[in-house]
Amino acid sequence: MSKNTDTWLIRFHQLGSPPSFYRLAGRLQPYIAIACITLFATGLYGGLVFAPADYQQGESYRIIYIHVPSAWMSMFVYLVLAATSAISLVWRLKLAEAVARASAPVGAMYTFLALITGSLWGKPMWGTWWVWDARLTSELILLFLYLGYMALVAAIDDRRTASRAGAILAVVGVVNLPIIHFSVEWWNTLHQGPTVTKFDQPSIALSMLIPLLLMASAFQFHYLYAMLARVRVEILDSERRAGWVYALVSQRSS
Numbered sequence: 001m002s003k004n005t006d007t008w009l010i011r012f013h014q015l016g017s018p019p020s021f022y023r024l025a026g027r028l029q030p031y032i033a034i035a036c037i038t039l040f041a042t043g044l045y046g047g048l049v050f051a052p053a054d055y056q057q058g059e060s061y062r063i064i065y066i067h068v069p070s071a072w073m074s075m076f077v078y079l080v081l082a083a084t085s086a087i088s089l090v091w092r093l094k095l096a097e098a099v100a101r102a103s104a105p106v107g108a109m110y111t112f113l114a115l116i117t118g119s120l121w122g123k124p125m126w127g128t129w130w131v132w133d134a135r136l137t138s139e140l141i142l143l144f145l146y147l148g149y150m151a152l153v154a155a156i157d158d159r160r161t162a163s164r165a166g167a168i169l170a171v172v173g174v175v176n177l178p179i180i181h182f183s184v185e186w187w188n189t190l191h192q193g194p195t196v197t198k199f200d201q202p203s204i205a206l207s208m209l210i211p212l213l214l215m216a217s218a219f220q221f222h223y224l225y226a227m228l229a230r231v232r233v234e235i236l237d238s239e240r241r242a243g244w245v246y247a248l249v250s251q252r253s254s
Contacts, residue, residue, distance in 0.1 A: 016093060016095050017095075018094060018095060018098075018235045018238070018239050018242075019239075019242075019244045021095055021231070021235065022232055022235045022236070025228040025229075025231060025232050026232065028228065029225060029228055029229065032221055032224050032225045032228070033225055035221050036218055036221035036222050036224075036225055039214055039215070039217050039218035039221060040215070040218040040222075042211075042214050043065065043211050043212075043214030043215035043217075043218050044065065044211075044215070045211075046210060046211030046214060047062060047064075047065035047208075047211035047212065047215060048062055048065070050207065050211065051205075051207050051208045051211055052205070052207060052208070054208075057124075057125065060121065060124050060125070061121075063117050063120060063121045064121075064208075064212065065211060065212060065215045066113065066117050066215070067113075067114060067117035067118055067121055068212060068215075068216070069212070069215045069216045069218070069219040070110045070111075070113040070114040070117065070219065071110075071114040071118070071139070072216060072219070073107070073110040073219045073220070073223055074107060074110040074111035074114050074139065074142060074143075075142070075177050075180060075181070076220075076223075077103050077106060077107030077110060077223060078107050078142060078145070078146070078170075078173070078174070078177060079174070079177060080099070080100075080103050080107075081100050081103045081104055081107060081146075081149070081170050082170045082171050082173070082174040084096040084097075084099045084100040084103070085100045085166065085167030085168075085170040085171055086167070086171050088100060088163055088164070088167050089164060089167045089168070089171070092160075094238060095231075095235075097159075097160075097163040097167075097234075097238075098231045098234035098235055098238065099227065099231055100163070100166070100167065100170065101153060101163070101166075101230075101234050102226075102227050102228075102230030102231040102233075102234055103223075103227055103230075104146055104149050104150050104153075104166075105146075105150060105230070106223055106226045106227060106230070107146050108143060108146035108147060108150065110219070110223075111139065111142050111143040111146060112143060114139060115136070115139060115140060115143065118136065118139075134179075134183035134184070135180065135183045135184055138176060138179045138180040138183055139180055141176055142173075142176055142177075142180060145169070145170075145173040145176065148169060148173075149166045149169055149170055149173075152165055152166050152169055153165070153166040159238060
């Protein structure tokens with residue numbers, strides 16, 4: 001094995017250690033926050049001011065700039081939750097457990113926001129706040145999976161046992177993601193079909209698409225910031241008896 005490979009393995013191992021990740025996350029957070037705020041401001045201005053009204057839905061379509069990114073993130077965060085849960089089951093990495101625990105509340109928030117904004121959008125379009133549509137129902141199941149994970153982890157006193165139990169639920173629940181994504185193609189539903197992902201025949205004007213992609217990026221940076229902040233709390237909680245935490249607390253107290 002080459003010297004460069006050994007160096008990268010050492011650095012990767014150091015990054016996976018709680019103290020190193022805690023310090024790295026703290027250094028990255030201010031930059032992530034600046035990027036997040038900039039993208040949110042630019043995306044919202046583009047979506048609410050610059051983008052034209054839709055020829056069918058008028059001004060009511062503008063809720064898309066919150067609804068669609070939150071729906072995307074609800075699935076993306078659950079994928080992160082399931083992946084880190086699988087890693088924690090196989091390799092028993094504390095950092096993977098911390099990322100899974102930190103991601104669940106953020107993902108649940110995105111899922112709830114997607115359901116609420118979808119309901120607000122559905123009322124003028126469909127004439128009702130809620131229908132047991134395949135996409136809506138599977139998204140609601142996703143919210144229950146998030147809540148079930150958090151409840152299960154909180155119900156078990158032993159931290160490692162709780163993480164393993166929650167990880168099993170998260171990995172099993174990942175089967176719901178393709179159902180959410182393909183539900184509008186597999187079943188005849190009220191929910192509209194894909195628009196942004198139809199690159200061969202775009203269904204959305206570029207002046208509307210650019211702000212939507214900016215908002216999607218803003219949500220991703222928001223998740224990254226929120227996840228890192230919560231992971232740092234998880235690390236302090238799990239490592240509260242470690243010497244480096246005592247040194248950190250003593251340094252900040254002095």
